[in-house]
Amino acid sequence: MNYLIAVLPDRIQAEEAYSALEREGLPMEKVSILGKGYKTADEYGLIDPKQQAQKQATLMSYWLVPFGFISGFVFNSLTGIELFNWAGSLGNHVIGGVFGAIAGAMGSYFIGGGAGLAFGSGDALPYRNRLKEGKYLVVVNGSPNITNQATRILKQFDPENIQGYVDPTA
Template identity: 55%
Template sequence: MNYLIAVLSDRFQAEEAYTALEKAGIPLNKMAIAGRGYKTADELGFIDPMRQAKNRATFMAYWLIPFGFIGGYVFNLIAGLDNLDWAGDPGNHIVGGILGAIGGAMGSVFVGGGVGWAMDTKSDTVPYRDYLDANKYLVLVEDFGGLSDRALPILRKLSPEKIESYQA
């Protein structure tokens, strides 16, 4: 899905652009305003990459940590490792399980997307979220049947801060 997105500095400009697009015959269900009092970035599908990476890493941890514990326990049981003399057989197996659980937790972070969460990587939707956080407004026109070609000259007349095409 392609969108034409115009960044406007205040609500009045956004409403003026929306009204001008409506008068030009662009269907209301093909345009939207994002900003305070209107749609949010989440409603428009601008996914927060930090939250998405954290959710993925947490989801992976739910099954990787127990699986890692069982794997570490079974590996220690089969290999017969005796790292802690004072712990005996059950204690050594449990320590092996704990080390396996730690490995599972590390796997959930590295494989589940936690690296992007920890390193603060940016995606292509982050600038739009930043505009909304700075109390700017976005006017979006869905490119359906050349609507963005009709909307572009109308939006340019209103001199927005930025006009971009976004592909979801």
Template identity: 60%
Template sequence: MGYLIAVLPDRLAAEAAYSALEQAGFPLERLHLLGRGYKTADEFGLIDPAQAARRQMQRLAIWLVPFGFLAGVGFSLLSGLDTSLGNHLIGGLLGALGGAMGSFFVGGRVGLTSGSGDALAYRNRLNAGKYVLIVEEENETRLREATRILRQFEPENLQGYRERP
């Protein structure tokens, strides 16, 4: 499936572009208009960057917390500061805490900056009062036709995407 995404400056341009695509024979179920009075980014399914960050943090925590625990216990054993079992357990818990902090700071940062792809840019434009028109089409020729139609309305941004198989 291919997607063509146009960012239009105002409601009039967005509605005119939508109507032009409709008149050109594009099915309404494959045309999506996002903005005030229309679908929201969440309703359409644009990835929320905070949600992507949470997923990345959880993935990292699965590996970093146990590794941190083992590293803390290992450090406690190797340092030989005290040989009581409680100190090794405390060392392990502190190592696990370090792993959790690493997943929070590193995973959260990576998830916020790259986990959402271009969705963050489109969300920012929607928040700024712009309109986003999305055309879904499998046929490459029809996507080129939609591109030609949308260029007439001088979109701020016009970007095509291909869904990965």
């Protein structure tokens, strides 16, 4: 499945572009307008960068927290550091493991979440920002011949940006 996204400065141009696509016989169930008064980014399915960051942090925590616990436990065992006198040898190893697990959780939150926020959204964040600025997106999805035809039509409206994408999951 291919996608074509054109950024238009106002509602009038977005509606004119939509009408031009309709006149040329494109299947209108494949065409959407995103912006004020039309579909939102969430309704259309643009990735929310915050949600992607949270997902990435959670995935990283599945292996970083246990790894951190084991590393903290082993480090305390090898160094023999006594964190608390009252805990005894095994207790200090377990406390070292807990500190290691906490470090693993922090790593998954800051690194996993930060990477998910920076890289997980792809181009969705710039498109969301354009929608917040009051611009409109005309999105066409379908086979390559549909998106190629839509590209020719939409270029007539001098969009601020026009970009094609290929869905890797399709």
